[in-house]
Amino acid sequence: MSEHVPHDDFGSRLGMWLFLVTEMVLFGGLFIAYSYMRAKYPGEFHQAGEELNVTLGVINTVVLLTSSLTVVLSIVAIQRGEKARSMGLLASTLGLGTVFLVIKSFEWAAKFHHGLYPNSAHLATLPPGEQIFFGLYFTMTGLHGLHVIAGMGVLAWILRMLAKDQVRQDHYIHLENGGLYWHLVDVIWIFLLPLFYLAA
Amino acid sequence: MSDPATAIVHPGYGTFIKVWVALLALTGLLVTLSHFGQTTAVWGLLILTPLKAGLVFYFFMHLRYEGPLLKGVVLITLGTLLIFFALLFADVAFR
Numbered sequence: 001m002s003e004h005v006p007h008d009d010f011g012s013r014l015g016m017w018l019f020l021v022t023e024m025v026l027f028g029g030l031f032i033a034y035s036y037m038r039a040k041y042p043g044e045f046h047q048a049g050e051e052l053n054v055t056l057g058v059i060n061t062v063v064l065l066t067s068s069l070t071v072v073l074s075i076v077a078i079q080r081g082e083k084a085r086s087m088g089l090l091a092s093t094l095g096l097g098t099v100f101l102v103i104k105s106f107e108w109a110a111k112f113h114h115g116l117y118p119n120s121a122h123l124a125t126l127p128p129g130e131q132i133f134f135g136l137y138f139t140m141t142g143l144h145g146l147h148v149i150a151g152m153g154v155l156a157w158i159l160r161m162l163a164k165d166q167v168r169q170d171h172y173i174h175l176e177n178g179g180l181y182w183h184l185v186d187v188i189w190i191f192l193l194p195l196f197y198l199a200a
Numbered sequence: 201m202s203d204p205a206t207a208i209v210h211p212g213y214g215t216f217i218k219v220w221v222a223l224l225a226l227t228g229l230l231v232t233l234s235h236f237g238q239t240t241a242v243w244g245l246l247i248l249t250p251l252k253a254g255l256v257f258y259f260f261m262h263l264r265y266e267g268p269l270l271k272g273v274v275l276i277t278l279g280t281l282l283i284f285f286a287l288l289f290a291d292v293a294f295r
Contacts, residue, residue, distance in 0.1 A: 017270055021277040028281040032288055039292055046238065054231070061227055069220040072260045079210045176262075183261045187253045193227075194245040198234035 009173045016177040020184050023147075027188050030140050034195055037132050044129025049196065051116065052137075053107060057197035060103050061189065067096035068186040071155070071179045081169040083162065090159050090175075093182065097152045104145055108138075137196055144192060147185045154178045211265075219259045226252050 038045045070092040077086035111134075115122030118138055123131055158178045161167040167175050226248050233244035258264045263271055 013266075014270060014273075017273055021273060024277050025281065028284070032281075032284055035285065036288055036292065039289070042238075054234075058227065058231055062224065065220060065223050065227070068256060068260050069216060072216045073213055076210065076213055076216065180261055183256055186260075187256050190252050190256070191249055194230060194234070194241070194249055198230060199238065199241040199245045 007171065007173065009176075012173045012177060013180070016180050020180060023184055023188075027140075027143075027191075030136070030143070031191060031195070034136050034140070037129070037136065041127075041129025041132065044127050045133050048126075048130040048133035048137075051111070051114070052197050053110070054197050056103055056107050057193050060100050061193050063096050063100045063103070064186045064189050067093045067100070068183050070096065071182050075172065075175055075179055078162070078167065078169060078172045078175060083165075083168070086175075087159060087162050090155060090162065094152055094155055094159070097148055097155075101145065101148060104141065108141075140192060141196070144185070144188055147188070151178075151182045151185050154181060211259075216259065219255055223252055223255055226255075 070089045074086045074089035074093065077083075077089060111117060116134055117123070118135065123134060126134075155178050158167060158174050161174055230244050230248045230252075233248075234241040257274065263274065
């Protein structure tokens, strides 16, 4: 077999960015739907927004921003050949992703406990604007949560590659692309926090 | 080879830690503004949130170190979404 395997890192990043822009359009469509509905039912969105726990929303924001920092620092570490530090930082990102999901699950469980879940009998008694608010809340935070889970799967796979030296100082494009995906998940949450918790 | 991200010196830990501190500060400001009423909260959302997202794109996602092609891909996408927003609200405003 040939000893030289060509790598096109720029092509890999371009491909990743093209995928990421499809994700931006996906969530962008939902943000547009939210904006229209909020303009149509401002009072009911405000009322429904009162049901959400701002403290948990802000804590989750800090958790995701910190996880974005650890993944980018993991790239810096591998660029410097600091494998152990890179792995530790990437493992921290996975830990923080887990913390985010646990907090989110507590939040959703509290809503379910109050009868607020898609197609529930209690939700059907609420005004249309509040029903739409919770419909968007569960759709957007649920879709975001699925992206967090997918991102954690990708980063766990890259952590394994790091351990096996398949990702290393002279070849770390997988870590860069996994990091790009994780940062986009963070950016989406940056918009979800004010939309649902602060400005509703 | 033409690889814009590897053609330059890689940024160190400090740069990203400073950006993270700025992101936390902006989040704190956003939460504080939300206590001054809905109008202030919405203005906070419209100004501070894109700023936070911009910091993540520019520094954490390394767009700062990329060439015009990748920057163009992102800007065209965001521009298209903005046009959709503008068209929607132009329609809503005159109903």
